[in-house]
Amino acid sequence: MKKFEKLTSTVVPLPIENIDTDQIIPARFLKATTREGFGNNLFRDWRYDSDGQPKADFVMNDSTYSGKILVAGKNFGCGSSREHAAWAIQDYGFDIVISSFFADIFKGNALNNGVLPITVPDEFLEQIFDAVFADPNAELTVDLVAQTVTINATGANFVFEINPYKKSCLINGYDDIDYILSHKNVIEAYEQQR
Amino acid sequence: MGKTLVEKIWDAHVVKRQEGFPDILYIDTHLIHEVTSPQAFDGLRKRGIPVFRPNQTVATADHNVPTLNQHLPIQEELSRYQVDMLTKNCEEFGIELYGLGHPYQGIVHVIGPELGITQPGKTMVCGDSHTSTHGAFGAIAFGIGTSQVEQVFATQCLLQQKPKTMKIEVNGELAKGVGAKDIVLYIISKTTAAGGTGYFVEFAGSAIRSLSMEGRMTVCNMSIEMGARGGLIAPDQTTFDYVHGREFAPKGEEWDKALAYWQTLYSDEDAQFDAVLEFDAADIQPMITYGTNPGMGIGISDAIPATSNQPESERPSFKKALDYMGFRDNETLLGHPVDYVFIGSCTNSRIEDLRAVASFVQGKKKADNVEVWIVPGSKQVETQAKKEGIDKIFEEAGFVLREPGCSACLGMNEDKIPAGKYCVSTSNRNFEGRQGPNARTMLASPLTAAAAAVSGKIVDIRELI
Numbered sequence: 001m002k003k004f005e006k007l008t009s010t011v012v013p014l015p016i017e018n019i020d021t022d023q024i025i026p027a028r029f030l031k032a033t034t035r036e037g038f039g040n041n042l043f044r045d046w047r048y049d050s051d052g053q054p055k056a057d058f059v060m061n062d063s064t065y066s067g068k069i070l071v072a073g074k075n076f077g078c079g080s081s082r083e084h085a086a087w088a089i090q091d092y093g094f095d096i097v098i099s100s101f102f103a104d105i106f107k108g109n110a111l112n113n114g115v116l117p118i119t120v121p122d123e124f125l126e127q128i129f130d131a132v133f134a135d136p137n138a139e140l141t142v143d144l145v146a147q148t149v150t151i152n153a154t155g156a157n158f159v160f161e162i163n164p165y166k167k168s169c170l171i172n173g174y175d176d177i178d179y180i181l182s183h184k185n186v187i188e189a190y191e192q193q194r
Numbered sequence: 195m196g197k198t199l200v201e202k203i204w205d206a207h208v209v210k211r212q213e214g215f216p217d218i219l220y221i222d223t224h225l226i227h228e229v230t231s232p233q234a235f236d237g238l239r240k241r242g243i244p245v246f247r248p249n250q251t252v253a254t255a256d257h258n259v260p261t262l263n264q265h266l267p268i269q270e271e272l273s274r275y276q277v278d279m280l281t282k283n284c285e286e287f288g289i290e291l292y293g294l295g296h297p298y299q300g301i302v303h304v305i306g307p308e309l310g311i312t313q314p315g316k317t318m319v320c321g322d323s324h325t326s327t328h329g330a331f332g333a334i335a336f337g338i339g340t341s342q343v344e345q346v347f348a349t350q351c352l353l354q355q356k357p358k359t360m361k362i363e364v365n366g367e368l369a370k371g372v373g374a375k376d377i378v379l380y381i382i383s384k385t386t387a388a389g390g391t392g393y394f395v396e397f398a399g400s401a402i403r404s405l406s407m408e409g410r411m412t413v414c415n416m417s418i419e420m421g422a423r424g425g426l427i428a429p430d431q432t433t434f435d436y437v438h439g440r441e442f443a444p445k446g447e448e449w450d451k452a453l454a455y456w457q458t459l460y461s462d463e464d465a466q467f468d469a470v471l472e473f474d475a476a477d478i479q480p481m482i483t484y485g486t487n488p489g490m491g492i493g494i495s496d497a498i499p500a501t502s503n504q505p506e507s508e509r510p511s512f513k514k515a516l517d518y519m520g521f522r523d524n525e526t527l528l529g530h531p532v533d534y535v536f537i538g539s540c541t542n543s544r545i546e547d548l549r550a551v552a553s554f555v556q557g558k559k560k561a562d563n564v565e566v567w568i569v570p571g572s573k574q575v576e577t578q579a580k581k582e583g584i585d586k587i588f589e590e591a592g593f594v595l596r597e598p599g600c601s602a603c604l605g606m607n608e609d610k611i612p613a614g615k616y617c618v619s620t621s622n623r624n625f626e627g628r629q630g631p632n633a634r635t636m637l638a639s640p641l642t643a644a645a646a647a648v649s650g651k652i653v654d655i656r657e658l659i
Contacts (some may be wrong), residue, residue: 017511018387018487022625027606031258031272033232033279045627050613073511075388078421078487079625080604081323082230083339104391105323109339120402122507163355165215175341177241178216180349183210187246187351190209190220 001114003173007095008141008152012059015133019072020079021106025088027080038084039091064136064194069096071128076117077106086110096142097147100125111166112175118142118149124158127151144170195566198359199428200394202492203334207317207487209351216353222316224251224346225302226289226645227343228258228280229606230300230321232593234344235283247350248288252311255280255293256301260608261569261596264294273607287347300572300598303327303540303575307411308574310440314429319346324540324622326417330410331433332459334394337657357423358392358468361461363399365474371655373550374409375542375620375639377401378416379481379491381473387489390422392471396461397427401475415541416622419488428460449467478590480655482527483624483637485515490624494642494654497524518626519634527652528635531563534617535647537627538569538596539603542620542640551644552584554659561650568593569601593647605630618646 029041046058054061070089076099079084086109089097097110098118110117120128131138131151141150144167150157169175180187197205210218231253238245245251258273268274277294282293298305303324306312314332319325321343328335337369338352345352351611364377382389395417402413410427417425425432434453437443444452461467479493492498500523517564518520537543537551548570568588570576576598588595597605602609603621610630611617617635620643621628624635636652645655 002320015510016514020487020623020625022604022628023624026627027257027604028610030606031276033276034236035233050631074551075421077392078387079323079418079623081337081339083233083321083341086339092623099392101388103421105337105339109341112339112341117335126507149268163216165353176353177237177341177345177348179215180345180351180353181243183218183351184349186210187218187220187349193446 001169001173001175004095004114004116004170005145006141006143007068008139009069010137010139011069011071011128011132012065012067013129014059014070014072015129017073018075018078021077021082021085022079024077024085025082030082030084035087036091038088039093042088042092068094069098069140069142070094071098071132074099074101074122076102076104081105083113084111086113086115090115098125098128111170114170116142116144116170118156118160119147120160124156127154127156137168195466196464197466198461198465199332199396199426199459200334200357200359201465203315203317204356206315208520216355218351220317220351221319221346222250223311223318225306225318225320225325226251226253227302227320227322228255228276229342229587230340232276232279232284233340234347235287237344238287238347241348241349245287245289245347250350251289252306253280253284253289253291254302254305255301257600257604258607259294259599261599261601264597269592270608275352275450300574301540301543301600303415304571304575306543307331307407308440308572310437310443313452314433314459315436319352323418324415326422326424327411327415327540329414329417329424330407331437332426332429332456334378334424334426335542337418357394360390360395360422360469360471362394362395362397363403363470363472364397364475365399365472366401368401368475368478369656371480371641371659372478373639373641374405374412376478378413379483379488379637380478382416382420382488383481383491384473385420385471385489387419387487388421390420393422395422395425397425402427403430406546407432408544411544412541416488419622427599429456446588451595463498479638480642482642482652484519484521484527486624486626488622488624488637490515491637493524494652495528497526498522500524503579528654530652531616532618532646532651533564533615534611535564535566535643536569536602536611536617536619536621537640537643538567538571538601538619540571540600541622543569543571543575545575547620547640548575548579549582551640552587553643554644555591555593556587558591558648560647562645563650566647567596567602570598572598591648602629604628605633611635618643618652
């Protein structure tokens with residue numbers, strides 16, 4: 001997993017609530033057996049029509065908006081446990097997703113792939129949307145070490161929460177398996193005493 | 195202070211608890227399928243390690259399989275490749291596979307319980323969010339991502355934060371024509387699709403207790419649709435009777451020992467939940483969804499809520515959902531024409547579901563404007579249905595009894611609902627495009643779906659039975 005500490009970027013705004021993982025990557029694109037290439041079908045049915053032509057009104061087809069940060073409405077990533085959703089977001093080029101609420105499984109999947117999900121209050125989310133819709137070049141700065149997200153234009157910032165263990169995994173590029181494997185003897189001892 | 199059921203099971207499975215870290219939680223049973231496992235097997239190969247406890251892992255092929263002509267090679271190339279890959283991976287890593295053609299093949303959440311693999315007190319995971327189904331037995335069961343599938347392969351453990359607990363009580367008697375699916379759709383319509391996020395939900399109360407195991411599975415199955423990672427029900431005599439004698443259930447002395455432990459699995463009187471909700475069974479009508487998440491449900495005779503009654507920030511999303519469905523504010527769905535009826539999925543494809551549908555449609559015919567697909571949850575369910583003559587009843591009614599798989603629940607395999615068509619579905623998700631690009635899904639119980647099949651439109655099942 002790649003290491004992550006700090007990022008300043010413009011954002012792609014998606015002010016829709018309850019974006020489920022079937023929207024992020026529809027099931028018919030889950031047939032691949034590797035982790036690569038899912039970005040092409042990120043938000044497939046919102047992004048392309050049935051003939052495969054880009055839909056002009058979808059934000060990802062609007063060159064006004066770009067960046068490594070996706071900002072979305074509350075309850076982002078609900079539904080299926082498909083990790084392909086996190087892979088698609090990462091493969092497309094997003095390092096961070098900001099929302100006022102994340103579904104559990106998506107949040108875990110994102111963290112396990114080095115995509116940082118940041119939960120902010122509804123009001124702060126509104127401030128981000130306001131800033132981006134006022135100026136599509138508005139940038140956010142995310143500092144994982146300080147756990148802050150800042151709207152650079154206004155200086156408004158929010159201190160977000162992250163599990164300290166997960167934080168150190170992201171900063172150091174570790175994954176959970178490395179950690180659990182280091183406890184193999186403890187696992188075997190547990191099995192013995194059951 | 196007493197413990198909740200979740201705490202009892204969780205604490206019994208903690209391998210290591212360390213300040214500042216999630217718990218290392220031991221997993222008794224790992225269920226896998228073709229879609230979310232290949233990248234995890236690849237991960238093992240890259241690390242050069244085996245599956246740590248292959249005999250605690252069970253595989254089946256369900257998401258990507260056709261539900262007609264399963265004896266023939268899978269037509270679609272990528273699907274065939276993925277299913278073949280599962281076979282190869284299971285051979286290489288020594289995992290039992292109930293693949294296509296095996297008498298135990300079926301939807302992963304249907305076969306676990308029917309084989310007696312699912313048992314009270316267990317921890318169970320699967321790379322599928324509807325793993326919560328197994329909680330019906332008083333197990334901690336939840337869906338995981340592929341990186342976690344790899345973790346469980348490698349270590350038989352997961353790093354997990356202990357969840358918050360919620361109790362949802364439903365007391366009282368259910369009206370005629372109202373069943374488990376209506377209970378859970380009702381609950382989700384009250385909690386919203388996010389109301390259970392961060393929690394494990396224990397379902398309790400007399401209306402829950404009165405449900406059969408299959409009904410309990412339907413309720414727990416949809417826990418994830420309120421955002422809850424898992425849902426569970428304390429095991430009781432109904433549970434023990436269901437498990438007893440099944441293929442992989444404990445036998446003889448082992449059974450007695452297991453039963454003694456299972457009888458300790460309940461939330462203590464003085465246990466504290468982080469949240470408690472109570473509902474009255476008498477308030478529950480047959481339910482149907484009108485929108486694009488499972489929280490958007492109404493009683494079948496109710497009107498769709500008005501966009502103007504939604505919180506201001508949610509109005510655009512609400513309107514987007516109604517536009518997608520082709521519905522209007524304040525519209526009632528009774529009488530709305532239906533194009534497809536899908537009876538199946540890990541929510542409602544068990545033998546009781548098929549029996550309920552068969553008993554209602556016996557002697558009736560499907561409406562001409564409707565196509566009806568009945569997809570049994572497993573080969574065993576299919577075999578049982580045929581043994582009972584249910585297949586004949588369906589045939590006479592003009593329904594097609596297909597072969598087991600996830601089918602039209604998720605628009606992944608060949609079974610898709612065409613764009614713009616309305617489908618009354620017994621599955622669990624009405625997301626945009628879930629059953630196929632631009633398909634319009636209305637979630638309901640098997641009985642409500644069967645009533646739509648014979649009427650060709652949305653009707654109130656209570657008026658037909």
